[in-house]
Structures are given as structure tokens and as C-alpha cells.
Amino acid sequence: MLQAGDWAFVLDNFDYLLTGAAVTVGLTLTSLLLGFLLGFPAGAVEVYGEGIAQRIVSVSGVVLRGTPIVVIMLVLFFVVSISKSAFVTATVGLGLRSAAYQSQIFRGALQSVDEGQMEAARAVGMSRFEAIRHVVVPQALRRSMPGFQNEFTIVLKDTSIAFAIGLAELLTRGYDLFTQSGRSTAVLEVFVAISAVYFVLTFGTNRALDRLSEYYAIPSGESS
Amino acid sequence: MTLLRVEDVHKSYGDEEVLKGVSFEMDRGDVDVLMGPSGSGKSTMLRCINRLTEIDSGGIWLDGTPVYDPETDVNELRQDVGMVFQDFNLFAHLTALENITLGLKRVLGVPEAEATERAADHLAQVGLAAQADSYPAELSGGQQQRVGIARALAMEPKLMLFDEPTSALDPELVGEVVEVMRDLAERGMTMLVVSHEMGFARSAADDIHFLDSGRIVESGPPEQLFQRPEHDRTSEFLTGLQSNGH
Amino acid sequence: MSAEEPSVADEVRTTVTVDTDRPWALAGLVAFWGWLLLRWTNDFLLPDGLAFPSDQSFVPAAPFATAAESLGATAASLGVAGAPLDVVAGLLGFVAGAIPSLPSLARGAWLTIVLTVAGIAFGFVLAVPLSVARVYGGRGLRWLSLSYTELIRGTPLLAQLFVLYFGLPLTQIIREVPGVGVGFVPATAVWVAIIGFTLNSAAYQAEYIRSALESVDAGQLTAARSIGLSKVDGIRYVVLPQGLRYAIPGWSNELVYLIKYSSLAAFITVRELFFQAESIANDTFRYTELFVLAALFYLALVVSASLLMNLVEDRTAIPGIGGKRQA
Ligand SMILES: Nc1ncnc2c1ncn2[C@@H]1O[C@H](COP(=O)(O)OP(=O)(O)OP(=O)(O)O)[C@@H](O)[C@H]1O
Ligand SMILES: [Mg+2]
Numbered sequence: 001m002l003q004a005g006d007w008a009f010v011l012d013n014f015d016y017l018l019t020g021a022a023v024t025v026g027l028t029l030t031s032l033l034l035g036f037l038l039g040f041p042a043g044a045v046e047v048y049g050e051g052i053a054q055r056i057v058s059v060s061g062v063v064l065r066g067t068p069i070v071v072i073m074l075v076l077f078f079v080v081s082i083s084k085s086a087f088v089t090a091t092v093g094l095g096l097r098s099a100a101y102q103s104q105i106f107r108g109a110l111q112s113v114d115e116g117q118m119e120a121a122r123a124v125g126m127s128r129f130e131a132i133r134h135v136v137v138p139q140a141l142r143r144s145m146p147g148f149q150n151e152f153t154i155v156l157k158d159t160s161i162a163f164a165i166g167l168a169e170l171l172t173r174g175y176d177l178f179t180q181s182g183r184s185t186a187v188l189e190v191f192v193a194i195s196a197v198y199f200v201l202t203f204g205t206n207r208a209l210d211r212l213s214e215y216y217a218i219p220s221g222e223s224s
Numbered sequence: 225m226t227l228l229r230v231e232d233v234h235k236s237y238g239d240e241e242v243l244k245g246v247s248f249e250m251d252r253g254d255v256d257v258l259m260g261p262s263g264s265g266k267s268t269m270l271r272c273i274n275r276l277t278e279i280d281s282g283g284i285w286l287d288g289t290p291v292y293d294p295e296t297d298v299n300e301l302r303q304d305v306g307m308v309f310q311d312f313n314l315f316a317h318l319t320a321l322e323n324i325t326l327g328l329k330r331v332l333g334v335p336e337a338e339a340t341e342r343a344a345d346h347l348a349q350v351g352l353a354a355q356a357d358s359y360p361a362e363l364s365g366g367q368q369q370r371v372g373i374a375r376a377l378a379m380e381p382k383l384m385l386f387d388e389p390t391s392a393l394d395p396e397l398v399g400e401v402v403e404v405m406r407d408l409a410e411r412g413m414t415m416l417v418v419s420h421e422m423g424f425a426r427s428a429a430d431d432i433h434f435l436d437s438g439r440i441v442e443s444g445p446p447e448q449l450f451q452r453p454e455h456d457r458t459s460e461f462l463t464g465l466q467s468n469g470h
Numbered sequence: 471m472s473a474e475e476p477s478v479a480d481e482v483r484t485t486v487t488v489d490t491d492r493p494w495a496l497a498g499l500v501a502f503w504g505w506l507l508l509r510w511t512n513d514f515l516l517p518d519g520l521a522f523p524s525d526q527s528f529v530p531a532a533p534f535a536t537a538a539e540s541l542g543a544t545a546a547s548l549g550v551a552g553a554p555l556d557v558v559a560g561l562l563g564f565v566a567g568a569i570p571s572l573p574s575l576a577r578g579a580w581l582t583i584v585l586t587v588a589g590i591a592f593g594f595v596l597a598v599p600l601s602v603a604r605v606y607g608g609r610g611l612r613w614l615s616l617s618y619t620e621l622i623r624g625t626p627l628l629a630q631l632f633v634l635y636f637g638l639p640l641t642q643i644i645r646e647v648p649g650v651g652v653g654f655v656p657a658t659a660v661w662v663a664i665i666g667f668t669l670n671s672a673a674y675q676a677e678y679i680r681s682a683l684e685s686v687d688a689g690q691l692t693a694a695r696s697i698g699l700s701k702v703d704g705i706r707y708v709v710l711p712q713g714l715r716y717a718i719p720g721w722s723n724e725l726v727y728l729i730k731y732s733s734l735a736a737f738i739t740v741r742e743l744f745f746q747a748e749s750i751a752n753d754t755f756r757y758t759e760l761f762v763l764a765a766l767f768y769l770a771l772v773v774s775a776s777l778l779m780n781l782v783e784d785r786t787a788i789p790g791i792g793g794k795r796q797a
Contacts, residue, residue: 066726066772067765068733070744075765078757153624160626161734171629178636188637191629199624274696303698313693317712317788327697330707361790379697 006186010193013177020173021197023087027159027169030091032152035098042099043106048132057103064100070164072097077165086167090159098155105147109140145213152209153202160198170194226285227252227414228273228383233282235268242268244438245282248431250383255415257425257446260435261461266418269435270385273416274305287382303331306376310388312368314360320347320371321356324378331379346374350404366397370404377408384408386417420465426450434458495773502770509576514654527569534566567759571750578746579767581660585732585742589667590675590725596668597675598710604676605683606705615676622673628734631666635659635738663735671728678720683713715791722779729771743767 010017045057064072073093076082083089113136121131160171168176174194178187228250235243242265250256258266271277273284275291275298284291291301315323324343328334334342347353350370360368369389376384386405390398402424409415409428419425425432425446432449434442434457442449442458453459505528513524522528541559545552600618603611622630634640644650644658651657656664686709694704736745747764751757 062773063765063769066730066769068730068744068768070733070736071747071761071765071768074748074757075761078751079761157626160628163628163737171626171632174629175632188633191633191637195625195629195633198626198629199621202624203620276692276695299698299700301698302696305696307693307696309689309693309696311689313687313689315690315693315708315712316687316790317708317715326707327699330703331698359789361788375697 002189002192003185006183006189009183009186010189016177017170017173017194017197020168020170020194021201023167023169024156024159024171024198025201027087027090027094027162027167028152028156031094031098031155031159034091034095035102035151035155037099038095039099039102040106042103043110044132044137046103046107047110061100061103064097065104069093069097069158070161073161073165086162086165089165090162090167094155094158094162098151101151101154102148105144105151106140108147109143110136112143113139142213142216145209145216149206149209149213152205156202156205157198170197225252226250227254227287228416229283229285230269230273231283231285233269233272233284234280235265235272235277236280242438243272243279246435246438246440247282248433248440248443250414250416252382252414253412254430255409255413255417255428257429257432258416258418258435259420259425259432259461264435265438266435267387270307270387270416270418273383273385274302274307276307299331303379304382306379306381306384308369308372308376308384308386308389311392312360312365312372314363314368314371314375316360319357319359320352320363320367323360323371324375327375327379343374343378346378347371349377350374351400364397365393366400369393369401373401373404373408377413382414384413384415386415386419388418388420390419390421422450422465434461436461499770499774499777503774506576506579509573510580513573513577514580525573527572529569531566531569534562534569538562538566564759564762567756568763571747571754571756571760571763574746574750575743575763575767578741578743579771581656581740581742582729582732582744582771584656585660585663585667585735585740586725586728588664589671589728589732590721592664592668593671593675593724596672597679600672600676601679601683602705602710604680606701619673619676622670623677627666627670627731628737630670631663631734631738634666635662640665659735659739662738663732663740666735667728667732671724674724674727675717675721678717678724679713682716682720683709685716686712712791715786715788718779718783718786722776722783725775725779726772729775730768733768 042057042061045053046061049057073090076093077086077089082092117135117139118131121135122128126134159169162169163172163175166172171194174190178184178190226249230249231247233243233246234241246265246269248256258269260266268277272279273286273291279292286301286304289296289301314320315326318326321340321343324346325336325339328339328342329336344353344356347356350373352367352370352374355363355367355371358367360371363371373384373389389405390401393401398421402421405415405417405424406428417424417429429446431443432446433440434449434453434455436457442453442455449458450462453462508528512521538559541555541562545555545559548555600615603615604619607615640662641658644661649655650661690708690712691701691704694708695701699707732742733744735742736748739745744764747760751760754760
């Protein structure tokens with residue numbers, strides 16, 4: 001099945017695939033950033049908010065977490081038509097969905113910070129907001145690291161689903177390579193090659209984030 | 225008649241020699257108590273006897289069977305040796321009754337109905353007939369430990385090992401477990417007990433072995449060891465125990 | 471597994487929490503399942519003579535379209551004051567546009583469920599040995615199991631499906647099997663998808679089960695061995711029954727994940743829910759109706775699965791082990 005000639009074909013198109021990998025990485029970063037910017041406040045609203053704001057956040061969270069990412073992307077592309085650019089559409093889709101997950105990560109982390117921390121902060125005269133900002137949030141952010149790490153790899157892998165809206169990221173380029181070049185014998189080689197790239201990316205990020213969370217961990221068994 | 229023979233047992237974990245040549249013997253029906261400071265190797269000694277851990281040299285014989293012979297089937301051997309743990313280790317997903325029937329059914333191949341009947345008898349003997357359908361999380365520590373004893377007894381072992389069976393219990397629950405153990409001793413069970421429960425040792429033990437840094441430094445009947453200890457280490461340790469309110 | 475620990479373990483890939491005490495949500499679910507079951511019975515089980523035509527909706531779309539039109543006209547004549555009416559007209563129009571596609575979506579939903587259930591069930595069969603090997607196996611087995619889970623979890627599911635469908639001669643082999651694609655037996659692509667989901671889900675489930683097994687106290691196996699159970703029996707009768715209960719929350723995650731990601735099977739031509747929605751949308755240009763409808767279908771399935779798993783968790787809970795409301 002695997003043939004030397006087809007490997008050569010993969011090598012010939014190395015640049016083409018590498019550009020795809022760059023798009024994949026770029027999309028991952030923009031999506032995660034959007035997800036963080038929206039998801040962090042959303043998590044706080046779920047914990048500390050009340051009334052209609054909290055309702056809206058939690059219902060949109062359920063909708064975003066309960067719908068396949070491919071459906072979300074197509075809704076954004078064809079129904080909402082937020083942008084002609086597949087990259088922007090994919091960013092918004094992955095970003096919104098990631099926000100829904102990141103809000104859960106932060107919510108759990110905020111709730112896991114001991115009540116006593118809040119009381120102690122209030123006792124030294126901080127306002128509720130100050131206590132949240134200076135005492136609870138810094139601890140919660142550290143506790144979110146494992147969840148965030150997980151989210152990172154999920155988004156990275158799910159960028160491949162932008163295939164559905166024709167974004168020329170890594171997987172799409174792999175697909176195009178064997179459908180358009182008439183090189184159908186190279187299918188396996190192409191997909192093994194791009195899978196390897198994904199693997200290196202996820203594995204690499206995971207190890208890097210492991211390091212990071214070790215570095216930022218609070219001593220005395222706080223890190224899991 | 226010798227039931228258990230422990231001969232010059234050496235055992236190391238990594239570089240640390242935990243047992244440095246331990247020897248003793250127990251006759252059928254004997255009740256021996258193993259005492260000694262924390263880390264002296266008491267638990268390790270017990271775990272060597274039913275081969276939950278391997279020894280480096282020396283030998284152990286149970287009823288003439290060499291425990292460390294490659295021919296010996298460990299699973300069969302362990303049926304003959306009951307073990308009671310400090311933190312009970314009841315099977316958390318099974319009721320008190322099922323904790324006992326599991327071994328009967330899966331190890332001894334006793335049919336369901338008979339297993340249930342026998343298990344119920346064993347529970348009754350430790351005074352827990354009414355708790356048969358309770359899960360471990362629903363039982364007090366003392367009750368859990370009594371189930372633990374019944375579970376071990378149900379396999380009809382020749383020898384019972386107890387590893388600090390009362391030290392995880394609230395003081396007011398110690399009595400009920402000691403009661404069951406004393407009862408068992410009176411009925412002639414051979415028991416090797418790691419415990420610092422002086423009351424039990426004084427009234428039930430035939431011999432007490434004092435273990436320190438992997439060696440038995442002194443052995444003898446309770447009166448002798450408690451009243452006229454020969455070694456300084458022994459008397460120091462016993463004084464410590466008494467002043468700690470044991 | 472203390473209660474205040476947030477569920478941020480690195481294996482958790484999805485979480486959908488739903489309030490069960492919202493009556494309208496529950497009513498919607500009941501209506502959805504009632505209709506779906508009726509539709510399946512009609513389309514798959516009833517003989518042709520008795521059945522409602524399988525490509526025809528139970529409820530005609532025309533009345534809704536007419537109502538939408540006349541309401542829209544009224545709204546327009548009222549000017550600004552007609553805005554609420556206009557919204558209602560829009561909704562009616564949506565319903566009218568959605569109705570004709572319902573039979574196809576019901577058929578797609580069936581396949582979605584088949585893919586999900588098969589993936590999780592077969593995946594479980596692989597996951598148990600994988601996780602046991604990981605926790606109790608020797609070096610070689612541990613390494614093998616670890617490599618498998620890392621490789622699968624480190625690459626996108628869509629890429630895995632492409633490898634299986636385009637890259638390997640799987641389709642040729644399955645196509646030769648007699649009976650494939652006949653009657654109730656799914657077509658070739660469905661089998662490839664099931665293989666893909668099984669292999670993928672096995673890796674994730676193995677992770678859930680591994681961490682659950684590791685959370686079972688080591689004393690449990692020691693105690694099992696001390697009464698003479700062999701290691702295998704101790705794992706089987708003592709550790710696994712406890713570990714699998716701890717794994718239920720992970721399992722709920724996995725079920726939700728598979729329901730959603732089974733949509734990727736559309737890209738290897740499996741006519742599941744998303745495939746149906748997209749192909750009708752492309753034919754009719756009714757993108758809004760179809761994608762919103764597809765989203766609603768998936769939501770209903772996901773929420774149902776969460777409710778089901780909560781039930782399972784409560785049913786299998788034992789004092790001290792598992793159950794949401796336990797300490
Ligand atoms: N599985 C193991 N691996 C490595 N070292 C061990 C292991 N089990 C015990 N040890 C070490 O062996 C020594 C003796 O341990 P052991 O548990 O037998 O002592 P003990 O007399 O039962 O103490 P305690 O009264 O605290 O229960 C200790 O230093 C302990 O750290
Ligand atoms: Mg000990």
C-alpha cells in the first residue's frame with residue numbers, strides 16, 4: 001500500500017502542506033483567543049451573575065456545546081453569513097464553541113476556590129469585586145490549566161473540520177492533493193503524513209503546556 | 225504441632241533492608257502478637273507470610289508447605305491464610321454479605337445458595353446478621369472491621385493475620401473488634417496479630433514478639449515481656465505505649 | 471475524587487449540563503421522541519400498503535405557508551405596529567419550509583444513533599482491555615496501550631475517517647461481504663464509519679476507564695488477593711465493578727461527543743443526520759431551515775443522552791461509590 005513513489009509525491013508537495021499546517025496553527029490560536037475573551041467572562045457570569053444575563057449565557061452555552069461544530073460552521077457560513085472569508089468564519093465558529101467550553105472550565109475552577117478565600121479577602125476589607133479579581137481569579141486561572149490544555153488540543157484537532165467550508169488548512173490541502181492531482185495512489189501516504197503533523201502539533205503543545213503548568217503551579221500539592 | 229515456621233527471613237525494599245533475619249514458630253491454636261515501633265517491619269512480615277510480597281532469603285512454611293516454593297500455588301496458599309487490614313479494605317461495591325460470598329463463590333466454587341447461607345452464619349458470628357445488606361459506606365468502622373474478619377474466616381483459613389486491626393478505629397469502637405478477636409482465640413484459631421492493644425495482648429496472647437528495625441529483639445509470654453523486659457528497647461517502647469494512653 | 475474538584479481532568483472533552491426541571495424543555499423532548507418513533511415505525515416497520523408514504527411529512531406544509539403569507543401581508547399593512555405579527559409570520563414560514571425535510575431528517579437521525587451506539591459499544595469492548603493493560607500490564611503492554619491512545623487522541627477524527635475510507639482498501643473488502651447494504655444491514659460507508667468511531671472511541675474510553683481504575687484504592691486488590699482470588703479475578707470482580715462506576719461521567723461525555731462527531735461521517739458519504747440536512751439545503755437553498763433544524767435535532771439527541779446517563783448513574787450508584795449527589 002505504501003509506495004516510495006507516493007512518498008516522493010508527498011515530499012514534492014511539502015511546502016503546500018506546510019502552508020496548510022500554518023493555517024491550522026493560526027486558526028487554532030485565533031479561535032482559542034476568541035474563546036478565551038468570551039469564555040472567561042461567561043464563566044464568571046455563570047458563577048457570579050444572576051437573572052437574565054446568566055440565563056442567556058447558560059442557554060447559549062448548552063446550545064453551543066450540544067451542536068456539532070460542523071453545523072455551527074455551516075450556520076455561520078450560509079445562514080448568518082458573517083464573512084466571506086472561510087478563515088474568519090471558522091475562527092468565529094471554533095471560537096464561540098470554545099468559549100462555551102472554556103466558560104465551563106473557568107466556572108468549575110472558580111467554584112473550586114474555597115469559600116474561605118473569599119471570606120478572608122472580605123475580612124481584610126476588599127470589596128466583593130476586588131476579592132474576586134485579586135484573590136479568587138488568580139487561583140482559578142491556575143486551576144484551569146489542565147482543562148485549558150485539553151481545550152487546546154480539541155480546538156487544534158477540530159480545525160480540520162473547517163474542511164466543510166473549504167478552508168485550505170492542513171486536512172483540506174491533503175484532501176485536495178489526492179483528489180485534484182490525479183495521484184489517487186498516494187491517499188494513504190498523504191493522510192499518514194498529515195496525521196503525523198497533527199500528532200506532532202498536539203503532542204508538542206501538550207508537553208509544552210505541561211511544562212508551563214508545572215512552572216506556574218502553586219507549591220503544596222495544588223497542581224493535580 | 226508447628227503450623228507456621230518463619231526462618232531467617234530477609235527482605236529489602238531497594239537499598240533498605242526491612243527484615244534482617246526474622247525467625248519464629250507458631251503451633252496450631254497459638255495466638256502471637258507482634259509489636260514494635262513504626263517502620264520496624266511488622267506489616268512487611270505479615271505480607272511475606274501470605275506472599276503478598278516476596279522475600280529475598282530464608283523460608284516460610286505453613287503447615288509443612290513451603291510458601292516460597294515455585295510449585296506452591298499462591299492462590300491456594302492464600303485461602304489458608306486469612307488477612308485483616310488496618311483500613312478494613314472491604315470491597316466497596318459489595319454489601320457486607322456479598323463481601324463474604326465473593327470468595328466462597330469465586331475461589332472455593334461454593335454454589336450461590338450455600339455461599340449465602342454460610343456467609344450469613346459468619347456475619348451472625350461477628351454480631352452483624354442485621355447488617356447483611358448494608359454497603360461498607362453505611363457501616364461504622366468497627367462494623368466494617370468485623371465484616372473484614374468474617375470475610376477472612378469464611379475461607380476457613382488455618383492461620384489468621386491481623387495488621388493493626390483496631391488502630392484506625394475511634395476508641396469507643398475498639399472494644400467490639402477486640403471482643404470478636406478474643407472470641408476467635410478462645411475457639412482455637414491460630415492468630416498472628418500486629419497490635420499495640422495491651423489489653424488484648426495481655427489476656428489472649430501466648431507469645432509476644434518485639435520487632436525493632438527488622439529484627440525480633442525479644443520474645444516471650446506477656447507477663448514476662450511486660451513485667452521483666454530484658455532489652456532496653458523493649459522497655460522503652462512499652463513505657464512509651466503506656467504513657468501514650470494505650 | 472473529591473466533590474469540590476472541578477471536572478477539568480485532561481480527558482474530559484465535552485460537557486453538556488441540562489436542567490431537567492424545565493417543563494418546556496422536557497415537553498419538547500417528549501414530542502420529539504414521540505414523533506421520531508412514529509416516523510421510524512412507519513418508515514421501517516409498516517408494510518408499504520399500510521404506511522404513510524415514507525418521503526411525505528405527517529403534517530402538510532401548505533397551510534403553514536399560506537398562514538405565513540397572509541400574516542406577513544397583514545403585518546406589512548400595519549406598518550411598525552405589525553412587527554410582532556411579522557415575527558409570527560416568519561416563524562410560520564420557517565415551519566412551512568422545515569416540514570418537507572422532516573422525513574429525511576428522521577431517517578438521518580436513525581443512522582446517527584446507530585453510528586453512536588455502535589461506536590460506543592464496540593469501543594467499550596476494546597477500551598476495557600486497553601485500560602487494564604495500561605494500569606496492570608507489563609512494560610510492553612503498557613507501552614502498546616499508551617501508544618495507541620496517544621496516536622488516536624493526537625490526530626483529528628476526520629483524518630482517521632479519511633485514512634480508513636480513502637486510504638485503506640477497507641471499502642473493497644466490506645463491499646464483498648454478502649448482505650451489506652441489503653435491508654437493515656448498513657451500507658459499506660456506514661461500516662467504515664463504525665470502524666472509525668470504534669477505534670477512536672476506544673482510545674478515549676480507555677483514558678476514562680484508566681483514570682477510574684487508578685482511583686480505586688490499591689487496598690481493594692490486595693484484599694481480593696488475600697482471600698485467594700487471582701490477579702485477573704481480582705481485577706474482574708473487585709476493581710472493574712468499582713472503576714466502571716467511576717467512569718460513568720466520562721462515559722456520558724463520550725456519548726455526547728460521539729453523537730455530535732458522528733456528523734463527520736457525512737464526509738465519507740454516510741447519509742446520517744447532517745448529511746441529509748446539508749444535501750437538502752444544497753438542493754433547496756433553504757439553508758436556514760435545514761441547519762437550524764439539524765442543530766435542534768442534535769441538541770435533542772445530546773440532551774436526551776445526558777438525561778439517560780444521569781439516570782444510569784443514579785441507578786448504578788451504590789452508597790459510597792458514584793452517583794451525582796454523593797459526597
Ligand atoms: N511497598 C514498599 N515499597 C518500599 N518500601 C516499603 C514498602 N512497604 C514498606 N516499606 C518500607 O519498609 C519499612 C517497614 O515498613 P512496614 O510497613 O513493614 O512497617 P510497620 O512496622 O508495619 O510500620 P507501621 O507501624 O507504621 O505500620 C518502612 O521503612 C517502609 O517505608
Ligand atoms: Mg504496618
